[in-house]
Amino acid sequence: MAENQGADVTRKSRAPSVIWFFRGTRNLFSIPAFILMMSFVGFGALAREAGLTVTETMVLAVSTWALPSAVVVVGSVLGEAPFYAAAFAVALASVRLMPMTMSIVPVMRGPKTKLWHLVFASNFIAITAWVYAMNRLPQMDRDARLPFFLGFGVSLAIVNTVITGVSHTLVTALPDALTAGLLFLTPIYFLVSMTQASRVPAEYWAIGLGLILGPAFFVLNSETALLFSGLIGGTIAYLISRYNRRKGGRI
Amino acid sequence: MSLLASPFQDWNPFLFIILAGAIPTQMWRWMGAVFSASLAEDSEILIWVKAVATALVSALIANLVVFPSGALADVPLIVRVSALGVGFATYLIWRGHIIWGILAGEAVLLAGAFFFS
Numbered sequence: 001m002a003e004n005q006g007a008d009v010t011r012k013s014r015a016p017s018v019i020w021f022f023r024g025t026r027n028l029f030s031i032p033a034f035i036l037m038m039s040f041v042g043f044g045a046l047a048r049e050a051g052l053t054v055t056e057t058m059v060l061a062v063s064t065w066a067l068p069s070a071v072v073v074v075g076s077v078l079g080e081a082p083f084y085a086a087a088f089a090v091a092l093a094s095v096r097l098m099p100m101t102m103s104i105v106p107v108m109r110g111p112k113t114k115l116w117h118l119v120f121a122s123n124f125i126a127i128t129a130w131v132y133a134m135n136r137l138p139q140m141d142r143d144a145r146l147p148f149f150l151g152f153g154v155s156l157a158i159v160n161t162v163i164t165g166v167s168h169t170l171v172t173a174l175p176d177a178l179t180a181g182l183l184f185l186t187p188i189y190f191l192v193s194m195t196q197a198s199r200v201p202a203e204y205w206a207i208g209l210g211l212i213l214g215p216a217f218f219v220l221n222s223e224t225a226l227l228f229s230g231l232i233g234g235t236i237a238y239l240i241s242r243y244n245r246r247k248g249g250r251i
Numbered sequence: 252m253s254l255l256a257s258p259f260q261d262w263n264p265f266l267f268i269i270l271a272g273a274i275p276t277q278m279w280r281w282m283g284a285v286f287s288a289s290l291a292e293d294s295e296i297l298i299w300v301k302a303v304a305t306a307l308v309s310a311l312i313a314n315l316v317v318f319p320s321g322a323l324a325d326v327p328l329i330v331r332v333s334a335l336g337v338g339f340a341t342y343l344i345w346r347g348h349i350i351w352g353i354l355a356g357e358a359v360l361l362a363g364a365f366f367f368s
Contacts, residue, residue: 035350049321056264063273068308073272075311078320083262083271089307091275096304099297101283115285122280177364179322181357187315188335188356192342192349194308202298206305214310215317225314230307238302242295 017147024151027132033156035189036128040160042185043067043074044167049183050074054168062161066126068093071186072226079222089226100130107134108149110142121146124153127197201244205237330363 015023027033040061047057052074064070072093076086101122108121129152137145171179191207198204213233217225316331323331338356345351 031350035353038353046315046320049323052264056268059265060268060272063269064276066276068311069272069276071315072307072311073268075314076271083267086267087271087275090272091278092303093307093311094276094279094304095300096279097276098279098283098286099301101280102287105284105287118284118287119281122284123277125280125283176322176325177361177368180326180364181361183319183321183323184316184331184334184357184360185353187312188338188353189349190308190312191335191339192352194305194312195339195342196347196349198305200298200301202302203305206302207309210306210309210311211313213306214313217310218314218318226307226310229310230303233306233310234299234303237306238299241298241302 015144017143020144020147021151023144024148024153025155027152028155028159030132032128032132035193036156037160037163039067039185039189040163041167042182042189043070044164044169045171045179045182046071046186047074047164048168048171049179050077052077052168054165057168058161058165061164062157064090064094065123065157066094066097067186068190071190075226079218079225081223081226085224085227089230092227092230097125100127101125104130104134104137107137108145110146113146117146121150121153124150124157126153127193129153129156131197200241202238202241205240206234209233209237325368326360326364327367330360330367334360334363 043061044057047060047070048054052060060070060073064073069090072090073086075081076089081089104125105118105122109118129149132152133149137149140148167182171182174182195204195207198207210229210233213229214225217229221228312335316335317328319326319331334356337359338352341355342349342352
């Protein structure tokens with residue numbers, strides 16, 4: 001696929017949209033897509049341990065199509081959080097999708113793209129597809145970008161929903177140590193991919209503070225731990241980085 | 252079916268998933284698509300918002316490791332925390348290659364899980 005990207009640069013590619021859609025689909029065979037699939041294997045196992053059925057797990061995976069949101073829902077079930085706390089925590093955990101969408105839309109938009117095309121495509125914006133598309137779309141013909149993104153995003157969503165279901169079903173057949181390994185995939189994947197996606201000092205501070213405040217607040221009150229860790233840790237991180245920026249310091 | 256946990260006790264599980272999971276997630280994408288021209292990505296409010304989202308998810312990461320459920324809970328805490336630390340340190344050394352961080356963390360965790368089981 002990497003070799004094909006060179007050919008994609010041609011300004012007047014005459015390939016129809018459906019061809020670009022399948023060229024996007026072919027990118028399922030890539031390291032970022034593979035890592036995402038591994039983490040959905042982990043999510044299937046996690047949701048099973050939390051007591052969700054296989055159907056609930058698959059619906060949760062595909063309807064949020066954002067692992068942090070899906071895991072926050074599972075975490076809320078585990079922490080026995082009430083509805084409002086769960087919904088609020090999910091909203092806070094996924095708020096980064098808005099700036100992500102806003103930054104990719106101008107890249108994805110073609111001359112004939114309608115708003116509802118973009119709203120539909122936005123359902124498939126998540127960290128993996130976003131990083132991948134932001135690296136590749138700018139080198140492509142404008143007409144090719146939206147179908148290419150949809151080919152990649154839609155097929156990622158379908159394949160990973162199936163993987164989640166398979167993992168949920170098969171996890172009981174595994175030795176305990178391997179199940180533990182699967183359950184560990186979600187936290188380690190989140191930690192490194194979130195650091196990868198961070199751009200400004202406030203986000204690095206937020207990672208460190210969240211890691212400390214999460215367990216501390218969980219001991220105090222498991223129902224609202226995520227909510228307060230996010231609000232308090234994030235605000236402190238923001239204030240530290242703002243204070244340092246004012247002083248002209250770097251971090 | 253999965254009525255063990257409290258959020259699902261008073262709710263239809265699918266209604267809970269859609270109202271507490273899907274809608275609070277998707278609304279940001281829809282708003283992002285609609286408002287894509289009007290808000291600067293480096294505005295102060297967005298920096299704060301991203302910091303809050305990041306802290307929340309990293310709190311969740313820590314809780315999944317410190318207070319795990321199921322088979323992961325049988326692995327000693329020191330192994331779980333070391334695995335997260337080694338994985339993260341490996342990623343920081345090979346910056347840009349998250350796969351090595353994941354593999355290193357998993358290697359430590361699996362070694363510890365087999366050793367203590």
